[in-house]
Amino acid sequence: MTVKTFYNEMYDPEGKVRPHYAAYSAWLSEMPEEKIAQKRAEADALFHRYGITFAVYGEDEGTERLIPFDIIPRIIPAHEWNVLANGLRQRVKALNAFIRDIYHDQEILKAGHIPAEQVLNNAQYRKVMQGVDVPGDVYAHIAGVDVVRAGEGDYYVLEDNLRVPSGVSYTLENRKMMMRLFPRLFSRYRVAPVDRYPDMLLNMLRSVAPVGVTDPTVVVLTPGAYNSAYFEHAFLAQQMGVELVEGLDMFVDHGHVYMRTTRGPQRVDVIYRRVDDDFLDPLAFRPDSVLGVPGLLEAYQGGGVTLANAIGSGVADDKSIYPYVPEMVRFYLGEEPILHNVPTYMCRKKDDLAYVLDRLPELVVKEVHGAGGYGMLVGPASTRDEISSFRKLLLAHPERYIAQPTLALSACPTFVESGIAPRHLDLRPFVLSGEEIQLVPGGLTRVALREGSLVVNSSQGGGTKDTWVLEG
Amino acid sequence: MLSRTADHLYWMARYMERAENIARILDVNHRMSLMPQSEVQAEQAWGATLRIMGLENAFHQHYAEISADAVLEFMIFNPENPTSIRSCLRAARENAHAVRGTLTSELWETTNSTWLKMRDFTPHKLNDEGVSEFFEWVKFRSHLSRGVTLGTMLQDEALRFIRIGTFLERADNTLRILDVKYQLLLPAGEVEGGAADFYQWSALLRSVSAFEIYRRVYRDLITPSRVAEMMLLRVDMPRSLARCMKEVYNNLRVVSNDHSAETERRAGQMEANTRFGKIDDIVREGLHNYVVQALGRIQDLGNRIADDFLVPVSKPAEATV
Numbered sequence: 096m097t098v099k100t101f102y103n104e105m106y107d108p109e110g111k112v113r114p115h116y117a118a119y120s121a122w123l124s125e126m127p128e129e130k131i132a133q134k135r136a137e138a139d140a141l142f143h144r145y146g147i148t149f150a151v152y153g154e155d156e157g158t159e160r161l162i163p164f165d166i167i168p169r170i171i172p173a174h175e176w177n178v179l180a181n182g183l184r185q186r187v188k189a190l191n192a193f194i195r196d197i198y199h200d201q202e203i204l205k206a207g208h209i210p211a212e213q214v215l216n217n218a219q220y221r222k223v224m225q226g227v228d229v230p231g232d233v234y235a236h237i238a239g240v241d242v243v244r245a246g247e248g249d250y251y252v253l254e255d256n257l258r259v260p261s262g263v264s265y266t267l268e269n270r271k272m273m274m275r276l277f278p279r280l281f282s283r284y285r286v287a288p289v290d291r292y293p294d295m296l297l298n299m300l301r302s303v304a305p306v307g308v309t310d311p312t313v314v315v316l317t318p319g320a321y322n323s324a325y326f327e328h329a330f331l332a333q334q335m336g337v338e339l340v341e342g343l344d345m346f347v348d349h350g351h352v353y354m355r356t357t358r359g360p361q362r363v364d365v366i367y368r369r370v371d372d373d374f375l376d377p378l379a380f381r382p383d384s385v386l387g388v389p390g391l392l393e394a395y396q397g398g399g400v401t402l403a404n405a406i407g408s409g410v411a412d413d414k415s416i417y418p419y420v421p422e423m424v425r426f427y428l429g430e431e432p433i434l435h436n437v438p439t440y441m442c443r444k445k446d447d448l449a450y451v452l453d454r455l456p457e458l459v460v461k462e463v464h465g466a467g468g469y470g471m472l473v474g475p476a477s478t479r480d481e482i483s484s485f486r487k488l489l490l491a492h493p494e495r496y497i498a499q500p501t502l503a504l505s506a507c508p509t510f511v512e513s514g515i516a517p518r519h520l521d522l523r524p525f526v527l528s529g530e531e532i533q534l535v536p537g538g539l540t541r542v543a544l545r546e547g548s549l550v551v552n553s554s555q556g557g558g559t560k561d562t563w564v565l566e567g
Numbered sequence: 568m569l570s571r572t573a574d575h576l577y578w579m580a581r582y583m584e585r586a587e588n589i590a591r592i593l594d595v596n597h598r599m600s601l602m603p604q605s606e607v608q609a610e611q612a613w614g615a616t617l618r619i620m621g622l623e624n625a626f627h628q629h630y631a632e633i634s635a636d637a638v639l640e641f642m643i644f645n646p647e648n649p650t651s652i653r654s655c656l657r658a659a660r661e662n663a664h665a666v667r668g669t670l671t672s673e674l675w676e677t678t679n680s681t682w683l684k685m686r687d688f689t690p691h692k693l694n695d696e697g698v699s700e701f702f703e704w705v706k707f708r709s710h711l712s713r714g715v716t717l718g719t720m721l722q723d724e725a726l727r728f729i730r731i732g733t734f735l736e737r738a739d740n741t742l743r744i745l746d747v748k749y750q751l752l753l754p755a756g757e758v759e760g761g762a763a764d765f766y767q768w769s770a771l772l773r774s775v776s777a778f779e780i781y782r783r784v785y786r787d788l789i790t791p792s793r794v795a796e797m798m799l800l801r802v803d804m805p806r807s808l809a810r811c812m813k814e815v816y817n818n819l820r821v822v823s824n825d826h827s828a829e830t831e832r833r834a835g836q837m838e839a840n841t842r843f844g845k846i847d848d849i850v851r852e853g854l855h856n857y858v859v860q861a862l863g864r865i866q867d868l869g870n871r872i873a874d875d876f877l878v879p880v881s882k883p884a885e886a887t888v
Contacts, residue, residue, distance in 0.1 A: 143683060144676050144679060144680050144683070145672070145676060145679075146664065146667065146675065146676070146679045319665075320661070320664050320665045325664075329667045329668040330668070332668045333667070333668035333669070338568075338569055338572070339572075339666075339668045339669075340569060341571065343571070344569050344570070344571050354569060355569065355570045355571075356568055356569055356570060357568055357569075357570055357573045357724060357728075357822060357824060357876045357877075358824045359824065359825070
């Protein structure tokens with residue numbers, strides 16, 4: 096598939112280098128090709144040595160893959176970032192208000208802005224959270240909001256990830272790698288630093304400790320060393336200086352959570368959990384889960400421990416709820432949304448379904464509960480057969496799908512086998528909500544390495560770039 | 568610190584140390600096999616190597632006959648042999664991976680790169696480039712990992728459990744090396760070996776990096792009982808039982824908790840035995856018996872350390888804030 100016109104991050108439509116890329120472009124043209132190739136090989140070797148890899152299931156023992164790293168940074172000028180950052184703060188604030196509302200009085204449903212059954216029948220809605228108060232009314236403590244640029248370079252929110260968004264470790268490691276490989280480049284640019292993230296995260300987590308706890312013990316809960324995001328779990332625990340625990344390391348006693356240490360049980364106050372709701376507590380959710388802690392939900396409901404993110408946050412990041420986020424901003428904050436949504440057709444609606452069926456070859460159709468780039472149809476990139484078999488799925492269960500226009504995602508020059516060529520990308524900034532809402536400048540830029548591809552997920556052959564927000 | 572974390576650290580250190588000791592044992596045998604000897608002797612020596620690690624049965628499940636190539640393949644590469652060097656380095660890396668956040672990045676990277684490099688070695692490549700160089704490499708990676716540990720890790724509990732793992736494993740290995748060689752070199756009834764055994768005894772010393780030390784300490788002929796003394800009782804000799812027990816005991820005292828008193832006492836008792844023991848007494852009572860008893864005690868200590876510190880025991884009743 097070819098998207099004929101897309102916004103190029105480095106060049107304007109006349110082919111001139113955009114001002115914020117000028118110094119980089121000049122620098123790159125001075126670099127001999129062999130030198131670049133050598134630096135790229137060096138980056139790969141270093142990532143392997145650091146073990147910044149993810150385990151691949153079912154392959155040869157000890158097989159670990161790198162997420163490809165591209166050495167051409169994605170550069171965002173200060174004025175663009177400021178708008179984005181304000182928009183993200185506003186959006187996450189509204190999302191948190193929405194989750195709180197859903198688990199308390201459900202004002203937004205009563206006011207008729209969102210059909211109640213859309214929310215209450217949603218698989219991510221957790222009845223057990225109804226009426227439960229959480230510290231600071233914060234539910235989505237860590238949000239990873241996927242943003243893309245389309246058209247003339249306008250930013251659109253593609254997805255709000257409010258459960259266990261990952262990728263922030265790559266934001267930090269990519270920067271470290273760039274500084275190691277190209278130290279002199281950083282003297283030509285004033286790039287906003289990102290390495291404060293672990294500090295901000297720890298402060299945020301401490302700020303949402305259960306009421307009355309003055310010196311809270313924070314831990315990171317991981318599914319274990321074979322999880323694909325394990326590197327990030329270990330990285331964040333280490334950077335924050337807190338324990339990285341697994342479910343079996345903890346137990347619940349009289350409404351509190353303890354971890355088993357070499358000196359006996361030690362109380363845990365805040366759990367930054369990187370385990371999905373379903374696996375958190377075998378007594379409350381999936382009974383076969385060995386990743387969780389029996390009795391955790393009850394301790395949580397009683398206020399003995401804080402979970403970040405809160406159980407049931409997923410109700411707000413579902414693709415079927417996504418179309419209503421701008422409405423949430425208006426309803427809870429009384430403001431106009433700063434960031435656009437992508438127009439979305441909900442196939443459960445008759446009219447929308449008819450429209451979508453008519454235009455399958457030009458739309459992107461996604462599963463409502465899908466993630467990771469699986470179970471989707473990119474119309475313009477699909478064969479006639481693929482489209483007709485997807486049509487059957489759609490007709491069988493229209494409520495499981497939404498559709499969006501195929502966005503001409505912006506592209507940035509990227510090293511590929513044939514040299515440097517534009518590749519499409521997105522951006523995932525990480526938004527932290529505690530007493531205040533904060534974010535580090537930038538986020539994770541993912542890039543689709545295959546020519547023409549719009550799918551940036553690492554499980555689908557995507558890579559990453561360092562993301563530079565320039566200081567104004 | 569988390570019990571599970573302590574467990575991984577302890578085993579990470581044990582597996583690294585084990586890889587080194589296997590390399591030492593194999594290396595010494597390999598060197599000896601280059602000296603003039605009968606086929607029977609050669610086979611005996613390789614068989615003894617398997618016996619040191621208690622792997623004779625496992626070996627015969629995979630190979631019909633004992634030969635240098637077969638034993639080397641089995642002890643270096645065989646992934647089904649949990650004690651092959653490859654398996655040990657992998658286990659060390661997996662344990663490190665599980666607690667990489669507790670390790671300094673230098674230590675994690677050292678352990679990780681050792682494993683990555685190990686994957687590049689093949690039996691074919693070793694034939695071309697020489698096994699001795701490979702054994703040197705294993706030893707140096709182990710030295711490096713210990714150096715990085717001491718040079719970068721905070722002196723807290725994590726370091727203590729790493730040290731306990733290292734020295735408990737080393738004590739076990741030193742005892743095994745000594746025992747098998749002693750039996751092999753001193754057939755029943757014979758008190759002292761003949762001059763021809765000089766190479767054998769010196770090779771044994773070299774396998775624990777003690778040849779030069781022996782010369783410096785005794786300035787005399789190499790005799791079996793002095794070799795045994797060095798390997799068992801000399802606290803200034805870094806691979807001796809006495810040194811290992813001193814390290815185990817000292818580190819245990821630092822991490823002690825409210826139910827580890829008996830474990831400390833037993834470690835202390837063993838340490839005192841080596842400190843005040845006399846080699847003449849040990850030889851009179853029978854060296855083999857002494858070694859068997861000591862191995863039993865080390866295993867007991869290992870089990871007790873696991874129970875006291877490493878295995879997460881759920882005792883909600885004892886929960887305290």
